[in-house]
Amino acid sequence: MSEGKRSALLPVEQALERLLTLAETTPIKDTKRVALADAHGRVLAEPLIATLDLPPWPNSAMDGYALRLSEWQGEPLAVSQRIFAGTAPQPLQAGTCARIFTGAPVPAGADVVEMQENAEVLEDGRVRFTEPLKIGQNIRPQGQETRVGETVLVAGTRLNAIKLGLCATLGVAELSVVRRPRVAVLSTGDELIEPGQPLGPGQIYNSNRTLLCQWLRQVGCEVVDGGILPDNLEQTRERLGGFDRVDLILSTGGVSVGEADFLGHALREEGELTLWKLAIKPGKPLTFGHFRGVPVIGLPGNPASTLVTFALLARPYLLRRMGVVDVTPLCFPVPAAFVWRTAGERREYLRARIEDGRAVLYSNQSSGVLRSAAWAEGLVEVPEGRTLVEGDSVNFIPLSEVLN
Amino acid sequence: MSEGKRSALLPVEQALERLLTLAETTPIKDTKRVALADAHGRVLAEPLIATLDLPPWPNSAMDGYALRLSEWQGEPLAVSQRIFAGTAPQPLQAGTCARIFTGAPVPAGADVVEMQENAEVLEDGRVRFTEPLKIGQNIRPQGQETRVGETVLVAGTRLNAIKLGLCATLGVAELSVVRRPRVAVLSTGDELIEPGQPLGPGQIYNSNRTLLCQWLRQVGCEVVDGGILPDNLEQTRERLGGFDRVDLILSTGGVSVGEADFLGHALREEGELTLWKLAIKPGKPLTFGHFRGVPVIGLPGNPASTLVTFALLARPYLLRRMGVVDVTPLCFPVPAAFVWRTAGERREYLRARIEDGRAVLYSNQSSGVLRSAAWAEGLVEVPEGRTLVEGDSVNFIPLSEVLN
Numbered sequence: 001m002s003e004g005k006r007s008a009l010l011p012v013e014q015a016l017e018r019l020l021t022l023a024e025t026t027p028i029k030d031t032k033r034v035a036l037a038d039a040h041g042r043v044l045a046e047p048l049i050a051t052l053d054l055p056p057w058p059n060s061a062m063d064g065y066a067l068r069l070s071e072w073q074g075e076p077l078a079v080s081q082r083i084f085a086g087t088a089p090q091p092l093q094a095g096t097c098a099r100i101f102t103g104a105p106v107p108a109g110a111d112v113v114e115m116q117e118n119a120e121v122l123e124d125g126r127v128r129f130t131e132p133l134k135i136g137q138n139i140r141p142q143g144q145e146t147r148v149g150e151t152v153l154v155a156g157t158r159l160n161a162i163k164l165g166l167c168a169t170l171g172v173a174e175l176s177v178v179r180r181p182r183v184a185v186l187s188t189g190d191e192l193i194e195p196g197q198p199l200g201p202g203q204i205y206n207s208n209r210t211l212l213c214q215w216l217r218q219v220g221c222e223v224v225d226g227g228i229l230p231d232n233l234e235q236t237r238e239r240l241g242g243f244d245r246v247d248l249i250l251s252t253g254g255v256s257v258g259e260a261d262f263l264g265h266a267l268r269e270e271g272e273l274t275l276w277k278l279a280i281k282p283g284k285p286l287t288f289g290h291f292r293g294v295p296v297i298g299l300p301g302n303p304a305s306t307l308v309t310f311a312l313l314a315r316p317y318l319l320r321r322m323g324v325v326d327v328t329p330l331c332f333p334v335p336a337a338f339v340w341r342t343a344g345e346r347r348e349y350l351r352a353r354i355e356d357g358r359a360v361l362y363s364n365q366s367s368g369v370l371r372s373a374a375w376a377e378g379l380v381e382v383p384e385g386r387t388l389v390e391g392d393s394v395n396f397i398p399l400s401e402v403l404n
Numbered sequence: 405m406s407e408g409k410r411s412a413l414l415p416v417e418q419a420l421e422r423l424l425t426l427a428e429t430t431p432i433k434d435t436k437r438v439a440l441a442d443a444h445g446r447v448l449a450e451p452l453i454a455t456l457d458l459p460p461w462p463n464s465a466m467d468g469y470a471l472r473l474s475e476w477q478g479e480p481l482a483v484s485q486r487i488f489a490g491t492a493p494q495p496l497q498a499g500t501c502a503r504i505f506t507g508a509p510v511p512a513g514a515d516v517v518e519m520q521e522n523a524e525v526l527e528d529g530r531v532r533f534t535e536p537l538k539i540g541q542n543i544r545p546q547g548q549e550t551r552v553g554e555t556v557l558v559a560g561t562r563l564n565a566i567k568l569g570l571c572a573t574l575g576v577a578e579l580s581v582v583r584r585p586r587v588a589v590l591s592t593g594d595e596l597i598e599p600g601q602p603l604g605p606g607q608i609y610n611s612n613r614t615l616l617c618q619w620l621r622q623v624g625c626e627v628v629d630g631g632i633l634p635d636n637l638e639q640t641r642e643r644l645g646g647f648d649r650v651d652l653i654l655s656t657g658g659v660s661v662g663e664a665d666f667l668g669h670a671l672r673e674e675g676e677l678t679l680w681k682l683a684i685k686p687g688k689p690l691t692f693g694h695f696r697g698v699p700v701i702g703l704p705g706n707p708a709s710t711l712v713t714f715a716l717l718a719r720p721y722l723l724r725r726m727g728v729v730d731v732t733p734l735c736f737p738v739p740a741a742f743v744w745r746t747a748g749e750r751r752e753y754l755r756a757r758i759e760d761g762r763a764v765l766y767s768n769q770s771s772g773v774l775r776s777a778a779w780a781e782g783l784v785e786v787p788e789g790r791t792l793v794e795g796d797s798v799n800f801i802p803l804s805e806v807l808n
Binding site: 036037040052054055056057061084085086087088089103104105140144145146152153160161162163164165166167168169170171172173174189190191192194195196197199200201202203204205206207208209210211213214215218231301303307330332333334354357364366368369370371373374377378396398399400401403404 | 440441444456458459460461465488489490491492493507508509544548549550556557564565566567568569570571572573574575576577578593594595596598599600601603604605606607608609610611612613614615617618619622635705707711734736737738758761768770772773774775777778781782800802803804805807808
């Protein structure tokens with residue numbers, strides 16, 4: 001293939017950049033207040049600002065005894081109070097110690113907690129401390145984790161269990177989150193039939209609908225199931241126009257290939273259509289456009305291509321529309337357990353596993369083979385123009401990072 | 405600390421092995437048939453065996469022309485049929501070619517597909533092929549991905565979107581899955597109060613409930629919210645005995661520490677209680693036991709300790725009870741961007757991020773500080789007895805691998 005043809009392919013990072021820029025021009029601005037228990041996977045619409053110190057007061061990190069080291073001469077001390085977690089202590093009486101338990105507030109006047117293992121209770125009930133002590137020991141100071149007024153989570157944070165737990169520690173029971181994007185999912189192709197139906201001649205089962213509906217839900221979208229698009233212009237137009245308040249139409253398969261490209265026709269008539277030839281394999285053809293103002297993304301229809309383009313392009317686009325800043329998945333350099341002989345003009349994303357610390361490929365990397373992805377733990381990235389020998393370092397993107 | 409004391413700590417992998425063995429003695433055997441759309445996160449109860457070949461028939465990988473190379477002399481060929489995806493072709497008429505589109509069945513008699521870019525349509529409608537051809541070219545053979553009778557997914561597979569997509573390609577609309585484990589979640593401690601309530605003296609907000617309920621749901625469990633356990637023996641007994649058909653009682657905080665250990669009392673009276681001192685930091689004390697025959701796991705109460713012990717011990721235990729074989733998260737060696745001066749006797753799991761390819765630690769690694777985990781992208785493992793200099797390789801476990 002000539003240099004001229006090669007340069008016509010759009011590199012992955014440029015495609016992503018364009019999509020993110022497009023996403024920023026149509027942000028989802030509506031917000032909603034939801035209970036903590038319902039906020040998993042949602043995106044924070046406002047920063048979370050601490051309204052209390054964490055911890056709210058100095059507290060004991062151990063079960064033991066609180067005393068005032070700065071006024072102590074080394075003598076055994078009587079126990080003047082017992083402080084359980086959840087109770088409010090009295091100020092420490094001079095010349096005494098307080099029995100204290102993990103998490104309990106340290107009484108005013110105490111400046112150290114000694115753990116019970118280093119304390120000896122005498123017959124008269126007084127306590128002798130035998131190890132050297134240091135002021136502040138075993139005391140978690142007030143505000144050690146967070147101070148009132150600090151921004152704890154920024155707007156645009158995707159809420160997972162840990163972040164919700166953090167909201168809980170701050171006493172927050174409700175959060176303002178970004179409305180879920182409504183995404184209409186369409187499959188195209190007369191050959192598709194839904195699982196559970198008998199397979200006729202020339203027909204295959206529709207898997208992209210299952211894949212996309214589930215991935216979209218995990219990204220935090222509301223899915224409008226648009227079914228299989230008929231291979232007919234009038235019906236295509238009707239279907240596209242019939243979606244109620246959707247933020248995106250996501251289709252797989254069929255835009256501008258073949259002669260029966262009714263989706264492409266409809267977009268050209270009542271919107272706009274750009275066909276990108278991406279330097280990505282699997283997944284070269286990607287469509288971006290709009291229909292009567294609603295953005296449309298058309299992913300390639302082979303399931304492994306759908307996977308790669310959804311994970312690397314459509315998912316970050318949707319996250320950015322919700323205001324998420326960091327849309328880059330973690331990736332790790334690992335040694336290849338394989339040889340890659342032919343330098344490709346497209347960046348390849350191969351379905352791979354980690355075995356003995358090295359990346360092993362599924363035997364069949366055809367874009368039609370979904371089984372490769374079901375077997376895989378991640379995607380190995382082979383850059384454009386590269387060949388590899390065993391042991392060469394390749395980037396490995398865990399699937400858990402891009403499909404959650 | 406003496407060698408004697410050190411050896412009393414249970415290494416993480418031994419603790420995990422014991423828990424997995426315990427899990428295998430109480431597998432969840434009930435199964436349920438669910439629709440594909442409801443099967444996400446569930447565990448397959450039976451192997452998925454292919455009842456059709458994939459692809460079901462040889463099909464075209466390209467838009468182009470199908471011909472019979474073995475009987476072709478190089479002359480231009482008339483087009484005798486047009487084969488769209490979803491249609492059943494006629495056998496190829498001798499001395500002709502067929503117009504064919506991506507995904508359409510290759511007609512009987514054809515042994516090659518040439519892409520349209522390499523074909524020239526003459527004025528009389530015949531097609532001339534200009535490039536060298538090879539038998540089988542651009543044809544995806546029947547059964548290339550899967551053959552009838554092959555085991556495509558084994559029993560014990562955790563179903564994610566991709567695996568459900570694979571079920572869909574095989575026409576499967578319903579699956580037999582393992583019943584969700586019912587897990588009762590308990591927090592212990594009079595100091596705990598739920599978010600949204602005003603904070604009294606000595607009180608802190610309960611975050612573990614939010615964390616555990618959410619994590620358990622993600623693992624595929626049904627959560628029975630047991631609330632905050634009262635610091636009172638009679639009420640503790642009543643609460644523990646009042647759960648309806650639970651498979652596990654999961655508690656955080658308070659077992660066998662302090663003097664008001666009512667959960668420990670109740671277990672000793674009407675069940676069994678083993679206290680493990682784990683060689684893990686954060687998270688040393690872990691309880692395993694049962695109450696009237698129901699398994700009980702008690703995790704430490706500091707939120708970072710709860711996180712680490714849930715992710716590394718309780719989660720694999722629950723997955724194994726559902727029959728999941730592979731419960732090991734992916735982990736990757738990365739260079740440390742920090743110095744670790746003191747060799748610990750416990751294996752440390754530090755909250756960390758990847759920056760410029762190196763593991764960076766959160767400034768405050770106290771087990772009470774949940775903010776470290778909210779900031780983190782993963783856990784860095786520092787083995788027992790190790791010190792580190794910058795650039796040393798450490799294991800990094802992405803949080804997405806253990807909290808999904």
